[in-house]
Amino acid sequence: MITGNCFRGTHKVAPILLTAVTVALQAINGNAQYTLAPGDNSSIVVNPSGGNLVQDWTINGNNILNSSVGGFQGLYYQLAGGVATPIQSGIGALTTVGPTVVGDTASLNTTYSTAGNPFSLQAGYILTGSPAGSPNSDFQETINIKNNLATTLTFRFFQYMNLTVPNATVSLQTTVFQGKPLYSLAEVSGGAVALSETIDASLNPGANEGSITPNLTALTTVPGYGLPGPAVNVSGPGSAWELEWDVTLPVNGTFTVSKDIFATVPEPSAFSLLSLGLLGFGAFKFYRRSSA
Secondary structure (H helix, E strand, O other): OEEOOOOOOOOOOOOOOOEOOEOOOEEEOOOOOEEEOOOOOEEEEEOOOOOOOEEEEEEOOEEOOOHHHOOEEEEEEEEOOOOOEEOOOOOOEEEEEEEEEEOOEEEEEEEEEOOOOOEEEEEEEEEEOOOOOOOEEEEEEEEEEEEOOOOOEEEEEEEEEEOOOOOOEEEEEEEEEOOEEEEEEEEEEEOOEEEEEEEOOOOOOOEOEEEEEOOHHHOOOOOOOOOOOOOOOEEEEOOEEEEEEEEEEOOOOEEEEEEEEEEEOOOHHHHHHHHHHHHHHHHHHHHHHHHO
């Protein structure tokens, strides 16, 4: 159980940049989706008002979060006695700032808030690319939830990630905080693709619970709850994982999660060369058999 104000504060990874050379688009209650595209080797789509929250992370022409085949990342909350709900629903009116592009970084900041609601939520997204042809791309998210009640607020917060990386293996790693293991790192490998998701321990020590599944469509509820615990290091085949935080906030208390997701994806040409090599090797074997 996470309690108190130990995660209070604003994290530096999601600044709202308004300068003479960066134009911020203000949108209220819109249904638009936003593409963060710094103009280099990568882009990602964020849907702050509905549907898949994050999808279609394309690096060097390879889409590792392909929404057309079920790829997505979602963030959800569940109040005591309620059901798990996407953060795009039920919190309050949406305000967005961005996308803002500065150099090799594109950012989007969102706020959900309506007077009288139990809590308000801010979410910031930053995509940092690399020069064209580089295999590396970095995606950062910072979520801040504030208790607006005159009493304690108890809730669960979930993350679901379903990558579209074939033949992948997922590993969830723990760190010990106040004598209790919590999930702080997820690592994925599949062929030439590698990805790591790291929880910023300076703001949040990690998730209480988590699990791995080959594909999130296998879940009976998306999202589910009451995941296996206590947290232990786990690994296995799959392209999807889920994390759960159990939170109790005092009056005016805040809960913050900041995550850095770093991906390495080769150029499509690398896959093409490998495929051609395998085809050539197969043709050579066939030729030898035919000539025997």
